[in-house]
């Protein structure tokens with residue numbers, strides 16, 4: 001009789017343990033589900049990642065930004081470093097040959113006859129503003145003159161940024177003027193006019209290492225590309 005009681009008590013203990021374990025599992029899963037559906041700030045507090053009074057650390061100030069709205073969607077033809085010939089070019093007819101030193105941002109079809117604002121991609125000042133063969137309206141900006149762009153990609157800075165195919169008369173600022181990050185520079189030049197040097201309406205954005213002005217849109221030796229920076233390698237420029 002005693003033996004039966006012991007066995008019965010053992011069985012009850014095991015049964016109770018199984019029930020408790022299962023209840024605990026259900027509670028844990030429920031908690032996880034609840035946590036996963038909370039807004040991130042509340043979730044951080046619930047999961048003890050931050051205390052309720054603690055603020056998120058401040059995000060670093062952006063150094064670069066996109067030259068056009070929806071910039072990333074516009075890079076559909078010539079990319080940085082691409083070797084272009086009249087035979088293989090995505091643009092016809094093509095008059096250039098060489099390694100493309102910049103990134104081309106295309107217009108959307110509905111923008112052919114509307115103003116397309118172009119914005120500064122970094123904080124700097126205007127080094128040059130003129131009409132140039134191959135570009136039409138051209139603006140060159142120096143950025144990082146005080147070394148604030150220093151990074152592994154850029155060396156110790158500074159850089160010169162080329163904005164090609166702009167409507168020059170839409171640019172109110174002049175050489176020497178400050179050009180802050182994200183400021184509207186002007187608008188794209190009219191397609192196949194002197195404002196674009198006879199090219200389609202688009203933005204050529206080139207970034208050359210150093211503060212000296214180099215406006216070559218194509219180079220003949222691939223090794224010289226090392227003097228240039230792929231604009232789309234910089235945060236936010238092609239987003």
Ligand SMILES: [Zn+2]
Pocket residue numbers: 078100102103104203204205217
């Ligand atoms: Zn180009």
